[in-house]
Amino acid sequence: MLDEVNENTELVMSLQESITSYYPESMDEFVGNISLLLPLIDNFTKIVFFVKDEQARYQLANRTLLKRCQLNKHADIIGFTTEEVFSHHQGKDYMVQDMKVLREGKSIVDNLELHSYASGQLGWCITNKLPIYNNNQKIVAMVGISVDIDEDNERVLRKHARLAEVAQFVRANLDQKINVAQLAELANLSVSQLERTFKAVLSMSPLQFVQKLRLEYAVKLLANPKMSVTQVSLHCGYSDHSAFSRQFKQFTGISPTQFRHAYLTPKS
Numbered sequence: 001m002l003d004e005v006n007e008n009t010e011l012v013m014s015l016q017e018s019i020t021s022y023y024p025e026s027m028d029e030f031v032g033n034i035s036l037l038l039p040l041i042d043n044f045t046k047i048v049f050f051v052k053d054e055q056a057r058y059q060l061a062n063r064t065l066l067k068r069c070q071l072n073k074h075a076d077i078i079g080f081t082t083e084e085v086f087s088h089h090q091g092k093d094y095m096v097q098d099m100k101v102l103r104e105g106k107s108i109v110d111n112l113e114l115h116s117y118a119s120g121q122l123g124w125c126i127t128n129k130l131p132i133y134n135n136n137q138k139i140v141a142m143v144g145i146s147v148d149i150d151e152d153n154e155r156v157l158r159k160h161a162r163l164a165e166v167a168q169f170v171r172a173n174l175d176q177k178i179n180v181a182q183l184a185e186l187a188n189l190s191v192s193q194l195e196r197t198f199k200a201v202l203s204m205s206p207l208q209f210v211q212k213l214r215l216e217y218a219v220k221l222l223a224n225p226k227m228s229v230t231q232v233s234l235h236c237g238y239s240d241h242s243a244f245s246r247q248f249k250q251f252t253g254i255s256p257t258q259f260r261h262a263y264l265t266p267k268s
Contacts, residue, residue, distance in 0.1 A: 015041075015049075016128065019143050023133055027140040030132055031059045034143075038062060046148035048125070051141055056081050056098035059141070090115060093253040101129045101142050112208045113146075114215060114251045122219070124149040124212055126203055149203060149212070160201055162187040166194075170210055174217050175237050180206050215251055218244075222260045229256045 015037075024030035031051055041049045042063040051060035058077045069085055071077055077085060082094035100106045108129040115125055125146045132141040157164040166183050183206050184194040198206045214236045221232040233244035233256075248256050 015143075015145060016130065019130060019132065023135045024140065025134055027053050027059065027132075030141050035060055048144070048146040048148075050144045052098060052102075052144070053141055054102055054139065056095060056102060056142070058085070090253045097129060098142060101131050102139055105131045105139060107131065110205070110208075112204060112211060112251065115146075126208075147203060157201075160197070162189065163197065163201060166206070167209070170213055173237075174214055175235050177237060178210050183210075211247070211251070215248065218248060218256065219259075222256060225260075229260075232256065 019034075022030075022033075024033070034051055038049075038060070041047065045064055047062070048065045048068070049060075049062040050058055050065055053059050057079050058081075059079075061074060061077050066072070066074070066077060069077065081091075082098065083091045085091065086094065097108060101108060108127060111127045111129075113125050113127050114122060125148050127144065127146040129142060129144045131139045132143060134140050157167050166187050169183070169186055170178060180191055180194065184191045187194055187197075189197065194206055198204060198209060202209060204212065218232055218236045221227055221235055222229075227235075229245070230241045233241045236244065238244035238247075245255055248259070252259055254262065
């Protein structure tokens with residue numbers, strides 16, 4: 001598991017370094033050159049990779065993305081936006097992200113996201129979206145790279161006693177305020193050492209790890225219809241109900257109430 005995480009991380013870092021140092025004359029040139037890497041990227045089942053044009057339409061997609069969209073071939077996705085490909089609410093949210101990158105040149109880096117597969121199953125990922133500039137510094141395309149995060153990190157953490165202790169503390173104190181300095185002291189590491197170790201082992205920062213556990217716990221509690229959203233927020237360490245709702249929507253694209261209705265209400 002750890003080897004796979006490191007391999008994925010190294011591939012993503014290598015891809016991003018190559019992409020950001022390359023200035024194509026046009027989107028077509030960029031797609032043509034990047035497509036040569038597709039056979040390599042297709043071997044990584046936990047990595048989603050795509051290229052979009054200036055209108056946020058897919059121009060290249062790896063096998064993992066096609067599979068999750070329940071599509072059989074590239075022709076089924078090329079020329080379409082996320083709003084046209086994804087039927088669920090997140091299609092619109094992805095489109096908003098895309099346009100910020102393409103219109104404003106704002107890169108999205110190491111963004112923790114809770115997404116849904118075509119089956120409806122939820123999963124976590126770290127997403128990067130990068131604008132591609134030509135020699136005239138005009139944005140001609142966008143690249144997206146998303147790496148899945150295993151929901152069960154116990155096997156990895158067992159090999160890292162300090163991180164396992166931190167994880168145990170976080171799980172036992174999700175209803176309390178938790179800061180990175182506190183976790184670093186617990187692990188007997190500096191804040192920068194803790195940040196580097198978390199990134200190397202779990203592909204996320206300590207803060208993202210805390211956010212991930214809080215949101216997973218929130219999803220579990222929302223399944224209980226007897227608990228109000230305010231009660232859920234308090235159990236997850238949020239003294240401010242509105243702050244909880246904002247962060248929940250940031251990760252899922254919808255409010256806790258909407259999420260409860262969309263994902264947890266039995267279908268007739």
